[in-house]
Amino acid sequence: MLEQIEKLKKERGAVILAHYYQKPEIQDIADFVGDSLELSRKATEIQADVIVFCGVHFMAESAKILNPEKTVLLPAAFAGCPMADRITEEDVMRLRREHPRAAVVTYVNSSAKVKAASDICCTSSNAVKVVRSLPEREIIFVPDRNLGRYVAQFCPDKEFFYGNGCCPIHDRISAADVQNARCAHPESPVLVHPECRPEVIGLADFTGSTAQILQYVRNSDREEFIIGTEEGLLHRARQLAPGKTFHVLGGPLICSDMKLGSLAEVLHALQCMEKRIELDARLIEKAAGSLSRMLAV
Numbered sequence: 001m002l003e004q005i006e007k008l009k010k011e012r013g014a015v016i017l018a019h020y021y022q023k024p025e026i027q028d029i030a031d032f033v034g035d036s037l038e039l040s041r042k043a044t045e046i047q048a049d050v051i052v053f054c055g056v057h058f059m060a061e062s063a064k065i066l067n068p069e070k071t072v073l074l075p076a077a078f079a080g081c082p083m084a085d086r087i088t089e090e091d092v093m094r095l096r097r098e099h100p101r102a103a104v105v106t107y108v109n110s111s112a113k114v115k116a117a118s119d120i121c122c123t124s125s126n127a128v129k130v131v132r133s134l135p136e137r138e139i140i141f142v143p144d145r146n147l148g149r150y151v152a153q154f155c156p157d158k159e160f161f162y163g164n165g166c167c168p169i170h171d172r173i174s175a176a177d178v179q180n181a182r183c184a185h186p187e188s189p190v191l192v193h194p195e196c197r198p199e200v201i202g203l204a205d206f207t208g209s210t211a212q213i214l215q216y217v218r219n220s221d222r223e224e225f226i227i228g229t230e231e232g233l234l235h236r237a238r239q240l241a242p243g244k245t246f247h248v249l250g251g252p253l254i255c256s257d258m259k260l261g262s263l264a265e266v267l268h269a270l271q272c273m274e275k276r277i278e279l280d281a282r283l284i285e286k287a288a289g290s291l292s293r294m295l296a297v
């Protein structure tokens with residue numbers, strides 16, 4: 001199957017992008033593995049005609065928005081995101097009516113329609129920088145209330161209005177999970193993603209995006225780490241920091257949507273050129289504005 005994927009990839013002029021939360025075997029066949037920001041940036045630099053996006057629907061949509069002339073395929077055709085589903089374009093318009101002076105900052109974990117209705121996008125890597133770059137004092141931050149509250153700590157001069165979304169994987173980690181993990185592994189620092197609840201972030205030693213967590217474990221002289229994010233990241237962490245030990249914070253942290261894709265589906269996507277991401281040209285133009293403003297920051 002690996003040989004067939006490799007052969008078809010060349011024939012189609014395709015590149016494979018994969019998120020850190022994908023299954024290990026998918027990460028291993030990808031040309032590039034990254035977090036949302038890295039993948040968005042990569043999508044703007046790609047020369048290939050076809051992008052096979054191993055992730056969830058909103059990520060493949062972002063790749064299409066940034067590369068409207070390219071064919072973008074999502075092998076796991078039904079991979080969605082419960083957080084992205086928590087906000088609609090109508091919700092954004094309602095929030096705008098309630099707070100007419102506010103800028104709308106939308107986490108990239110959102111649909112193309114929501115991005116199009118926003119002023120600017122952000123990822124967990126750049127959210128603080130994005131909010132600080134805005135002249136508006138009032139900020140509508142959607143859909144992730146946890147990330148919004150985390151960002152607000154670094155922007156005391158701004159007033160925030162939050163969406164009511166969250167990532168069910170990160171939101172399930174509790175303060176008790178942090179305390180239990182510290183008792184079990186007292187020498188290990190606790191590294192968490194900003195999609196975690198504020199009380200979990202308050203107890204952690206480091207908070208950062210997946211890329212920032214990887215950078216931390218690579219640069220640290222510690223040998224063991226407690227990781228509070230989707231456990232697909234551990235595969236990459238073990239590759240980048242071989243010999244170091246990683247413990248998952250709390251119970252299993254597995255996003256079932258991120259695990260929907262398989263090698264067979266990647267092969268099928270390349271054979272049949274499915275599932276193609278198709279977006280209306282006007283929607284692409286509007287959503288591209290929010291993504292491009294983010295990339296400029």
Ligand code: SF4
Nearest residue numbers: 081082083167169255
């Ligand atoms: S890990 Fe959370 S935010 Fe990411 S795709 Fe899964 S549910 Fe959505």
